[in-house]
Amino acid sequence: MPSTIVITGASGGIGRALAVEYAAPGVTLHLFGRDPTRLDAAAAAVSAKGGVARVHAADVRDAAAMAEALTAIDAATPIELLVANAGISAGTRGGGESDEQTRDVFRVNLDGVLNTVLPILGPMRARRRGQIAIMSSVAGFRGLAGAPAYCASKAAVRVWGEGLRGEAAADGVRVNVVCPGFVETPMTGANGFPMPFLIPPKRAARIVRQGLAHNRGRITFPWQMAIVGWFLRALPDALVDAFGRRLPRKPARD
Numbered sequence: 193m194p195s196t197i198v199i200t201g202a203s204g205g206i207g208r209a210l211a212v213e214y215a216a217p218g219v220t221l222h223l224f225g226r227d228p229t230r231l232d233a234a235a236a237a238v239s240a241k242g243g244v245a246r247v248h249a250a251d252v253r254d255a256a257a258m259a260e261a262l263t264a265i266d267a268a269t270p271i272e273l274l275v276a277n278a279g280i281s282a283g284t285r286g287g288g289e290s291d292e293q294t295r296d297v298f299r300v301n302l303d304g305v306l307n308t309v310l311p312i313l314g315p316m317r318a319r320r321r322g323q324i325a326i327m328s329s330v331a332g333f334r335g336l337a338g339a340p341a342y343c344a345s346k347a348a349v350r351v352w353g354e355g356l357r358g359e360a361a362a363d364g365v366r367v368n369v370v371c372p373g374f375v376e377t378p379m380t381g382a383n384g385f386p387m388p389f390l391i392p393p394k395r396a397a398r399i400v401r402q403g404l405a406h407n408r409g410r411i412t413f414p415w416q417m418a419i420v421g422w423f424l425r426a427l428p429d430a431l432v433d434a435f436g437r438r439l440p441r442k443p444a445r446d
């Protein structure tokens with residue numbers, strides 16, 4: 193059981209559920225997000241389970257701020273588990289994606305993951321110890337018409353994490369990629385269409401924790417969506433394109 197854990201996007205959804213899942217006496221959780229009020233609420237939930245919570249209001253797009261905060265935490269107490277979870281969702285409902293939306297999805301979901309992982313990767317390698325979980329998605333298995341930038345950002349971090357896993361293992365660092373299907377959070381609350389095999393965040397957090405404890409390279413869940421992901425990759429492009437055009441689209445960002 194890791195005793196010093198960092199989670200980005202811990203102010204809500206899956207990140208908060210993960211924080212509560214790991215909360216226990218002897219465990220310190222560093223909770224990152226932008227909204228101080230929601231971070232404080234997550235910290236209270238951690239404390240209620242006997243864990244120690246420290247909140248850090250920071251934007252994952254800010255490389256310098258992330259590096260400064262993470263390096264300070266790691267210097268005080270080495271981070272044992274780092275969960276790069278913060279992300280945004282956006283799609284093409286009502287038309288194509290704006291340039292700004294496309295760039296912001298990559299800034300948060302890709303640059304934000306790099307800004308979280310890179311400052312701590314070196315120190316973990318140096319001490320030959322540590323675990324890094326990268327939040328991807330089943331949506332990252334194939335580009336879909338409903339959310340091109342989101343799918344691409346999730347594919348990028350998945351593939352990066354898969355490669356990094358093999359490479360960092362030589363230095364004693366475990367890297368895991370997490371690919372959820374639909375989880376009931378504020379993010380999916382905005383979708384407004386029926387989501388197959390939707391699961392509550394508490395169940396998602398339990399599955400992630402078990403997967404990380406077993407050091408699974410790719411943690412895809414629920415199993416029904418793992419099968420969907422397999423089909424998305426295995427079927428001919430023309431078939432997936434035709435299917436993708438018929439799927440409901442994620443809403444665009446305001």
Ligand SMILES: NC(=O)c1ccc[n+]([C@@H]2O[C@H](COP(=O)([O-])OP(=O)(O)OC[C@H]3O[C@@H](n4cnc5c(N)ncnc54)[C@H](OP(=O)(O)O)[C@@H]3O)[C@@H](O)[C@H]2O)c1
Binds near residue numbers: 202253279378
């Ligand atoms: N829910 C699903 O079905 C699902 C499925 C597959 C993958 N995922 C992935 O799982 C992760 C968590 O999603 P969720 O469903 O829990 O979403 P959520 O409820 O919307 O939570 C997203 C979290 O990310 C944080 N965040 C967003 N932009 C940020 C920024 N620029 N800087 C710092 N923090 C930021 C938010 O914190 P603040 O608002 O406080 O900034 C919030 O804590 C995301 O990477 C998402 O893509 C979700």
